[in-house]
Amino acid sequence: MVRVITQQTFNEAVRENADVLGMSFEEALEETIKQFEAQKVDLSNISKQVLGDPIDETPIRDAIRELENCNRDKKESKDIKEYLIILKEQCDKGIEYKVLAGKTGAYHQILTVLLNNKGNKDLALTGFKTMLALMTKQPDLLDDRGVEVIVEFLNIEQDLEILKLCLKWAKECCIMHEMNRQKLYDANILSKLKVLLEDSNSDVLRAVLGILRALVLDDDIRVEFGRAHEHARGIASETLPCLTSLLNRFKGDENVVNDLILTVSNLLVRNEFCKQVAEEGGLELIHEVMAEYGQNDKISRQCFKLLKALAGNDDCKAKIISKGLGPHIAAALNKNINSVSVATSGLACLAALCLRCPENSKALFEVGLPEVILQVMKIYPKDKSIQKTGSWAIRNMVSRSKYQCGHFIELGAEDILKEALKNFKECEYDIKSALRDLGCEVELKEEWTGKGGLLNNVKND
Template sequence: MTLVISQETFNDAVRENIENLELSPEDAIRETVIQFESQGADLSSIVKEPPTYFESVKEQVVQLIELNKSKTTSKDIVEKLEAIKTECDKGIEYKVLLGEFGAYSIILDSLSNYENDDDVRKNCFKTLISLMNKQPDLLDDRGIEVVISHLEKDVDVETRRLTLKWTTVCCTWHELNRQKLFNANILDALKGMLIEGNSEILREALAVCRVLVLDDDVRVEFGKGYQHAKIIANDTLCSIITLLSRFRLEEQLINDLMITLSLLLVRTEFCKKVADAGGLEIIRAIMEIFQPNEKINKQCFKLLKAIAGNDECKIAIIQKNFAPVITAALQLNTRNIPTLAAGLYCVAALTLRCPENSKELFESGIPEVIIDIMKMYPNENIIQKSASWAVRNIVSRNRSQSKAFLELDIEELLLTSLKKFKEIEYDIKAALRDLGCNVQLKEEWTGQGGALTTGVSIYDD
């Protein structure tokens, strides 16, 4: 069991080593670290500095309090904020220490006292971002009011961008903060920004949309990410599609827009909404513009896979002449494993229980592309698994297409992978079975009690 110690306990041990063993501060810290680590203590959140350091940092916070009271010049306030930010930037343990010293409340005081001073306001937000990155617990009701007010006010673009960035930091790994901000109607402000489409703040606004639908707080058994996604999707999908068309040549924005769209497609009617709004044509145009761009194509593959969750949209995708575009994108982005895996999973989703799609992709030359990718990455589990899914779904309802795969020696490739990757044995054997190869399938459940050991999520039954 890991021993947990406080900063105070560590500091006391350092002082004892200085006083009793007459060690220098540096040697005393080194000795204290050795002592606690030998006892199995976790020192990851402990600041390992001499006693004088803590006095100086606390003094910086005290001085900021006094400067706020005296309503001094903004230059002095900015200097103190920058000093606190510098300490926070050193690591999480320094953020925790400054949080314990009350830096959060004092920074909000500075923001309130110097609300009309651009320099102070921006430096307050920058310092809050640094202080609360990976430490979102500090956010309270007062902070939520600050967020909402600065998103609704007529402030400069940089202040709004920093407010959004701070919001993302506050919501990451913190379900309660997400719910509080959502209940405070942050979505109204976000909708306005998406409609306005200011490229300088758009990426940060999209980041907030994404973080509001996450389920990454291990302290909470059930989050509201799905409910948030439904509401956000209902109110913003059309705006995002419009932005996707408007900024189709801007790589960073296109990437963020597609990531956001993929996270919001939590219901099949949303997929249909994207298709009806012309989303498929826009995605195809983006794939054609950014053919050799690995990052963009990866997000396009993921987005198409999400849209294919709607059976009607799945058919529409191939009817929009995506088969040759997908095949070409896989051929042109062979250096990036995550992109290839995303593409193969996309093919698997498009061909699931859809022989018409299988036929179109088959005729576009997808078998040769899949085989080449499998040969290129024989030791990559994710490639062999996604390729197995794609092959299985292509041939499962078009058995006549098995011949082409077999002539390309896919059986040998799959059998080789079967020996290497026992964890994807079921996936490979399913592909071999539907190719008509001789394979012995393991019976996962006999009705005698116990649990299934294999989850099948995208296979054709």
Template sequence: MHPVTQEMFDGVVKENMDEFGMDVDEAIEDTVKQFQAQGADLSKVIIDLMASSVDSQTVTDALKRLSKLVKENQPPQEYVEELKIIKTQCDIGLQYKVIAGREGAYNIIMDILSKDLGDVEVLTECFITLTSLMTKQPDLLNAAGIQLIITTLDQQTDENVIKHLLKWTRECCILHENNRQNIMDAGILDHLKPLMQVASASLLCDCLGVLRSLVLDDDIRVEFGRAHDHARIIASDTLCFITALLEKFKSDETLMNDVILTISSLLVRTEYCKKVDDAGGLPIILSTLSQFSNSDKLSKQCLKVLKALAGNDELKSKIIKSGAAPLIINALNKHKVNQQTAILGLGCISALTLRCPENSEALFKCGAPNTIVSIMELHPDNEQVQKNASWAIRNMVSRSRHQNKQFIELGVEQLLHKALKKCKKSEYDIKAALRDLECSVELKEEWTGKGGMLHTDEKLKKK
């Protein structure tokens, strides 16, 4: 599936209008059909850009004025007003970003940044404008931009400039695998590590945001990405340091959220789970889940990282022995209205109880059945909730059948049968839960032999 650029799309629309006398709407419709027939990827195209009533004059005029100022080597302070106008226009919507991009906004700003600028305000405004311009439009980044990122991290000391540089870097990575790979290959990690050693809490959040963006796997245009490799490289170099931040900033809710989220994104191997534990991460994560129990956002991240840590069999038992069971159930009961928290919490229970009856028993005694059932009742139409609930139930009861009675008394059989009708994609998981609850369920045999005997080819036998 090859991607189509806005320029390619608009060119075909214009051709349809010029060659075949179509009006704008007809030309757009025909162009879409053409590209779809070719199996092209239109995800980066604003289909109705040419038909929309976008007033591009403001951003175009600002870019012309800015370009003239740069060519005439006017004082850098003169650039700020025009940069703010361009940024404001880009913030209106993607149509304006596309227009600014086509009018050369990226190259003009890069020309400004290529000068020996000592003006912090201008530098900051350039990175703010680039961030607005390239959010959801990261294709504009080129080799010069990547080199600028590395050079600025090396040479710049003003925290505000660095913060906005990092925000721009993060946006360049989102939805763009090639940018991620090129930025990693340029050695950004070697420049971020020393910065993180001395950064303030606010700047650390931006550093961690860049690290997380480098391990994304969200570019549909690329069949195979390097998210796992990037996570492995970053975890090997920084995971112990990042885990140590938990203790250092344990009262800072915002930074704790970012640290735990980053740790979760790096736990791509079981040995990394052990590394977090060896660095003293588990007690602090559980303490955070208790201390910030009223924070849905932070509770969600704690549940997510506990699920990831449970991928290590040794840690799976240690998590519950460390007193996690009541904290998990309490967090779920407090925040079960939030679907994402419910999904992560049920996934956490499922991971902790997989082939581990001792963990199942501890969660059972803390009221897990009531919590699971109440979440199923609260979100009957959310397939992921019902699927994760089915996993949690199956793993809890599969080696602890005495728990079946309480689940049944809570009405889980009826809930699962209702989910079975609504959630067709999760049929197997829901039926597995019903089976292990020893409920009535019609199981489909996925494959059956025909009962015939194997025959050896007579010609081969003769040979």
């Protein structure tokens, strides 16, 4: 079970190490982090900045008290706005200020402001900005009342600025917090997001896509089993046709294209979803995107990830190459060869496309992929991810297409792989498998052997 602590506990531990052990604050901070990590304490929501004197709590406490008075007595909105701004400025100073504000009741007072002033755009904007300042990296504050506010404000008729802030708040609530994701999903936020997908400009669309991806995260170490797969399945069932059509509608906007492809990749958790994307014209659209944005490293990386996900369906795997994507894959990998992340994604994509598919291997061989694979591995001899995924790609290309082995050997594949074997013992199985399938001499380790003899049947009396 992962342990969590408060910012105050962390701060006090830093000061105690500084006072008792006579350390500088920098040394005390480093020592405190080591101590808590050794105890398996989650420090993801803790500010790691060097802490000096205790923070001045007065501005935060005064602002919250005045907000409470204003909410109770229905005072002028200008007074409320003034205290919201003070609270936001305090929260912007760091996580310890956010934690203090949260403990002192800021969340409840800001929610009350939002609920009591729905028709006041200026006050609502300030309220959402203050809520974001309070809850960024502090999602634990969200409760059922907050979920209701989020869902209520996600309305297509809503003011555009307020809508974008509400979407941003919802996304922050989902990051590293499984229970918040489940609360929002169970509150049917998806029905609101679907409407916004269909009738929004690019800014709102990107914000909606960000929430869809956040709902399928699995990043909360405090929860043993999450519902990322279930959420992805539900979202894909409801939105995949729309997302595919949006890719066609916004294909001239590279930021939206990048976000759409990334989102679709995260939703392909079942075989039928891959087939659905292909049936909706997704492969043709990826073809167009790669032809248009082949030199864009971000989009190329997302395209590789999407193609790898689609290759999980055997029919899609064959169609990806038959639709003429092979040359675009080679070109994108070549053009972005100086990006480690793109190269790794591209090699993993190739490995998936060639897995148990000699027809794909033949087509990719004919457009020069062996040269590209080995060139990438030569450029990054010390990068484990490149050498590992490169080994996968080589193995899957030649395993059922032995006529390619000679060409790979001529290009220096054996020397590259043996050098990688020296550098990365943890990738021994992957690299040796590639060497074996190339026909190279390699000593394989037998993972398990039986001891012989007969098994005894034990009878219970």
